[in-house]
Amino acid sequence: MEIKDSINIFEDKIKALKSENEFIIPESLYNEKENLKFESLFALSNSYLGIRGSHEEGTKISLPYFYINGVFDKSETFMRELATLPNPLGIRFYIEKELIGIEDCEILEYLREFDIKNGILWKSLILRDSKGRETKIEGCRFASRKNIHRIGIIYNLTPINYDGIIEVESETDGSIINFADAPRFKVKHTVTLKNEKLSDFAGNYIEVSTRDRNLHIGVGSYIDAFKDGESVLGNRNFNSFGEKSLEFADVKVKAGEKINFVKYIAVYTENDVHKEEIKKYVTKEITDFTEKGFYKEIVDHCLEYSKLWDMADIKIDCDKELNKAIRFNIFHLMSTGSSTNDSINIGAKLLTGEEYGGHTFWDTELFMLPFFSYVFPDIAKNLVRYRFNLLDAAKENAQKNGYKGAQYPWESADDGTEQCPAYTIEPDGSCYRCYVADYEHHVSAAVAYGIYNYTRITGDLEFFYNKGIYILIETARFWASRCEYIEKEDRYEIRKVTGPDEWHEPVDNNVYTNYLARWNLLYVKRKLDELKKDNYSLYSHVLEKTEFSDKEAAKLQAIADKIYLPKMAGRNILEQFEGYFDLKDCIIEKYDENDWPIRPDILKELTVDKTSLIKQADVVMLMYLLENEFSAEEIKDNYHYYEKRTLHGSSLSPAIYSIVGLRTGDKGKAYRYLRRAAFIDLLNLQKNTREGIHAANAGGVWQVIVFGFAGVKTDDKGELIIAPNMPEGWKNLNFKIWHNGKRLSINTYDDNSYKIEEI
Template identity: 60%
Template sequence: MVVQDNYNPYENLKYESLFCLTNGYLGTRGSHEEGTARSIPCTYINGVFDKSETFMRELANMPNWLTLKLYVEKELIGIENCDILSFTRALNMKRGCLVKSVCLRDRKGRETRVESVRFISRAHVHRMAVRLYVTPLNYSGIIEIENIIDGTVINFCDAPRFKVKHTYLTKNEALDESGAYLEVATRDNHLHEGCGTVVQAVQEGKDVVKTNVFHDFGEQAVEFLDFDACQGETAELTKYAVIYTEREVKKEALKETIQQEMKGFLQTGFEAEFELHQKACEALWKEADIQIEGDEELNKAIRFNVFHLMSTASESDSHVNIGAKLLHGEEYGGHAFWDTELFMLPFFAYTFPKKARRLETYRYHLLDAARGNAQKNGFQGAQYPWESADDGTEQCPDWTIEPDGTCYRCYVAVYEHHVTAAVAFGIANYVRITKDTDFLLHMGAEILMETARFWMSRCQYIEEKNRYEIHKVTGPDEWHEPVDNNVYTNYLARWNLRYVIALAEQLEQEHPEEYRNLAEKIHLTKEEIASWQQVQGKIYLPKKEGTQLLEQFEGYFDLKEVLIEKYDKNDWPIRPEALKTTKTSQTQIIKQADVVMLLHLLGEEFDEETTKLNYSYYEKRTMHGSSLSPSIYAIMGLKVGDASKAYRYLRRAAFLDLVDLQGNTREGIHAANAGGVWQTVVFGFAGLSTDDAGRLHINPKLPEEWKGLTFRIHCPESWLQIHIDGEQHVDITVLDGKEVDILVNGKAVKAHKADA
């Protein structure tokens, strides 16, 4: 349980993100049912984007289905309209629901207890519901109810400069004999979305609704109900909601589809649907739970990150990805970044491999758009956009507006080409973990070949130095842009070319028919592959002369040396005094893991001495201005033997959103950080890895604070449970599939069957 035990309106937006509920199809932020002054009430449907007057296509805020208001003699029973006698709200991660208990006193002294349960069904993803248990404590009388579907919602409702409305009204009417129905369409593509709601009021098993009237109030569908409330007696008010879009059914059939779904929902009932939902949640946790003995607080924080990450990935749709803020907030417009492949995909590949395949299939669906992006920018092959929405075009804006109205040119999409290498790396990593040859042959290989072509066209031959360079790029560290020969980018470009050269040879030998078909489709020749071989061997990889210290980019070592020496109460770096008088870009201070990210991804290319030297050097210069950074330093800290610092980094990452370390949790949950937290535990402290031959390795390094660690993973033919005790002993159980040999600290260990 993640608990909020007092009400502070200035924390509303943070808790709306923390308490957001998702089921892969849609997500609804944790707003209060009755509404509050400070609120960004959002329901996003995965994959429904719109541009309108904004800089980019972004997730369109759909009509708010949640609003349910209670009145006594025109007095709203709400946390901002009454005195709060008691308040508790909690996210129940195990059951996938949001619960609340409040006791309120209005200005006439009437006291009402309101308890609630809210869930977004994982069993039937178009269904959602909230139930209120309403008890008048010191009065009897008529309680009036407003069941509202609010179509007036906009994106960035609390940011005057950026406000935009992405939908227009098409229908506002009663759902059936009772209930409300609102239908809207997106402004650009005219994609229709329908929402239907029904409210039931029951006391001691009997319907107590006296009045039921529907009103069409502009863009709000409002159903009015009332009932007689008796002192000390509890009434159950249940709001059922159903949402569909034109992506699932024809627009002409939207209302009828929602009517039929609602009939099924009402027939099933709140309790039975909630039970089905909980079983679906239980199935997710069965795959992805992490159990730590010895640190309950940290364990809860890790589970928090796992909960939001696993809840947001689509169960069935390969045309959607995972936004950098999940479905929890507006920042980055719901766009997919390199975050998916490098931070989130490993979690899914090991715990939910079918979801991982869908995430990679998304990239294949948008391959033609990536080809068009490369051509537009004067390159060959496929160049994936820095920010990707539904159509694969670049969604990173060219200009950014500051709160004071000033504009500055945004060059991120122009220079951060390493996202294309990340897409390629993600495919290779997915195939290595899952052995999904079918995906490789029919989708992955084509992407990999086209990304190799991009890097070929991106490399520039410097004749006097007899080498290839990549100019005007930005690496993961965005505080230095653009630069020449970012070592991270150059290494990943070389890796991409090398991997594809070897892959072409492998496919030609092992899958000649599929390889021939692919080569014909994309006009791939042996001469072209030979040219890749020539270039990859001469790509410039800058480092300090006479040492193994990698230079983040050409000229980095000439910048002013500034080190991080102080940390705040949350163990977060304090900005060095020197940066008050010197621009960050003129110093060696960096935003996030750059060279250290390279060491993480391509660790097999660096010896122990090189890894330690570079980790130590760059760790003292990294501000962790991105949430993507702490988990990578935690993993690499363990690799170089800096265990205590690695544990600190894990805690920073795990609690990042729970304690709002960066002050922007209001914008949504940091999805890449959530994936990085899982990687830190499993790859870092458990020491799990898969080699190129597909063999699992475990080299545990549990911290002193932990008495044990248990988690589960999928490998190609088995589902395994791995337990590591406080003495670093490893026990591996085969829950399903074949018995396999695991290399534990370099020695082969046979996994045993669960009943053995």
């Protein structure tokens, strides 16, 4: 196999691709304690794979995880989680056995820049070793959007004040484990099958398999060095050390002379090709990559991102730092969703970190799906198809728990089984029972709502009547079996349940859950009545396939009519759950420097479940989703009541309070909530960015802008409504959406007027 880059790689040609500052997230000072945060912030994804923003030479504090969307494994853990795969990023430079690295040398200059317009991580260093030798290293890496099996890295190395031989080591590390810095949770999800040369000529190749289901994954790489476009890498040596694959070579250098080091990476799995052909495909991918050339590949990659941004960008005429933060959230969201694969979804941390195991929650339907439905409907379709593909698993889950219909798992991976652990292990080793999966059932209503919302926004009736209607029927059946008739009160209740506020569990009659269950029951009946009138043949087919009957329809109506909805006597305030008003009442009065609520002193005396303080939007979330069921006065009263009692212990909360606050006229606070949401990860406001980007929050930020300040809605008839409510200081807001098959550019203005153009 002959491998060479056909393009003369010049530093200026690559650097010319860097975006303007409004799309750049900088790291201008190296602090090892900040490594894990920046690894999340600077993670690269291309819908197929994701790799964290770790340093190529390695650092003491690092979780250098490499994921492929949909590759899960359980092994000794308590859930199927994204399996971290062999990390192919390793590049190390040595001079006389001394590593030229940020933790091994004096840092004279340091800058990493995350280019969210082009999906490129830039790096620029000047390092001085123990003998005073100074080396400049500049370059970048990307996960190709044009060819999703490829990752490319280039570093331009210049010895500033010395001549000599640079030794370069290219590594693929197959020893990486999940939860590498958490002793109680460490696990190795793969078995190394092959550790060998990519070809007789050069390169590294590691093939592993997941331990539970023996799914094969192959990771290959090849490194070369160029001076003025000509390969100058000396003799290569390949070594395998257990699960590490190393290729070594050297280059003669002179002071002031620039050498371009390029690493080409490719990955395939058994989900892509037959397992016996994985290496062949990896090898061909790298060969094609090198023949095409690094520069052409990265240019094509940038063009693909340009297409994405052409649809997804949000432009605010001022407020530049906020606009950058909004774009940051959009970048990570749109980099993960797949337009080609309906067997995968979007994890709560995208592909940027291991928290929650890459699992799908209600986050997808209520926080992310609206963005994709309006901006990338082809991705949205795969997200709802994912739920349909796992409908049978949801029905099995309901049956296992003693219910009818379909009960979607609180946490879903690749096969639709419940992945939420039954026990939680604390840092001190103690265990306690985790009841989330047992009681937090509102995810099934969220899935149903997602079908409704997707159809309303996209007008995709083909999906609705061929797939979506079956989800709606089976989730309605679940709720009908979940509701308990209380003869004494002549009403239906949902007892022992947990709503969005997870600090109070379990409770009876969480009003959010009861309302959404009722909505699910009534919406199915209404859509079936419409179908019976408009297309009796299809109606009969649906009823025959689901064994649904008029008697069952009447039962759904009867339950919906009598489901209990707790409320404060004589007032508009909904009671979050039965007995909530009997708790010790307390409100939030102080906020920190980031405008985040400070926990009241009462929590030093009482546990939070004994108080009226709540984790996140619960009743207010209900007011957001089912706005038409409440008067403006009811929404306002409930917003003000619960806003004072919400500590926003979940990233899902601030965006919802922003939108609902805006609808109640609390524009100033709505803007403050937007800023909290937009900067949650960039400022590490919840102190857990190290674990990955908050995906639902990213979708929520988009919703605040489009549904909140721009006032966009699609009504149940599919008509577009725009009612801007712009914040003070914004003169113009521009974004794009799809509506009725048309691509629209929308501008809203400071006088709350707007303009729509079809493009």
